[in-house]
Amino acid sequence: GESVGLHLPTLSVQEGDNSIINCAYSNSASDYFIWYKQESGKGPQFIIDIRSNMDKRQGQRVTVLLNKTVKHLSLQIAATQPGDSAVYFCAENKGFQKLVFGTGTRLLVSP
Amino acid sequence: DAGVTQSPTHLIKTRGQHVTLRCSPISGHKSVSWYQQVLGQGPQFIFQYYEKEERGRGNFPDRFSARQFPNYSSELNVNALLLGDSALYLCASAGDSGLSTDTQYFGPGTRLTVL
Numbered sequence: 310g311e312s313v314g315l316h317l318p319t320l321s322v323q324e325g326d327n328s329i330i331n332c333a334y335s336n337s338a339s340d341y342f343i344w345y346k347q348e349s350g351k352g353p354q355f356i357i358d359i360r361s362n363m364d365k366r367q368g369q370r371v372t373v374l375l376n377k378t379v380k381h382l383s384l385q386i387a388a389t390q391p392g393d394s395a396v397y398f399c400a401e402n403k404g405f406q407k408l409v410f411g412t413g414t415r416l417l418v419s420p
Numbered sequence: 421d422a423g424v425t426q427s428p429t430h431l432i433k434t435r436g437q438h439v440t441l442r443c444s445p446i447s448g449h450k451s452v453s454w455y456q457q458v459l460g461q462g463p464q465f466i467f468q469y470y471e472k473e474e475r476g477r478g479n480f481p482d483r484f485s486a487r488q489f490p491n492y493s494s495e496l497n498v499n500a501l502l503l504g505d506s507a508l509y510l511c512a513s514a515g516d517s518g519l520s521t522d523t524q525y526f527g528p529g530t531r532l533t534v535l
């Protein structure tokens with residue numbers, strides 16, 4: 310079925326630490342995944358995406374890893390900053406730009 | 421360049437009423453999608469329009485309808501409002517290629533409260 314889930318609802322880290330947010334998906338045929346960041350009172354903001362023909366993709370301070378064998382992806386944020394505090398969603402593109410979102414992980418960064 | 425804009429920002433309605441939400445995509449984008457986000461959950465797909473044609477519909481009742489205009493702006497209409505329709509309604513626009521992998525950019529949303 311269509312489901313994109315997350316392992317942890319809340320992740321608390323210290324400023325400067327690396328953060329890892331995990332996501333599991335159920336459809337082995339899925340081929341495109343996106344991470345969004347949503348701050349309070351705002352719409353989701355695109356962070357990074359990855360296609361199934363890749364295992365890893367890097368952006369500025371962020372890395373997404375895709376493990377197709379166990380149907381799992383993760384978002385790594387290096388040197389986490391207070392401004393990174395937000396809810397992070399993984400989303401699966403189901404075609405015709407239909408995104409299926411998970412419930413989200415809240416990242417709390419303390420100074 | 422302006423991002424995706426939505427209006428109004430907040431709206432309060434009573435049960436049974438009708439509501440129209442509006443979205444203007446990023447300049448040059450031809451695809452608009454609508455999502456409903458209930459508090460504490462991820463957004464749920466409602467509709468996707470490309471070049472004024474509906475290309476996708478989520479699992480929502482017929483009370484929900486939408487359309488896209490020649491300038492690519494869009495309206496989401498909800499009839500016979502229920503308490504459970506209270507949510508943040510998000511609009512997202514994507515590029516002009518029409519491909520599924522075009523990045524979707526979200527607006528700030530319209531917060532609808534149904535009393």
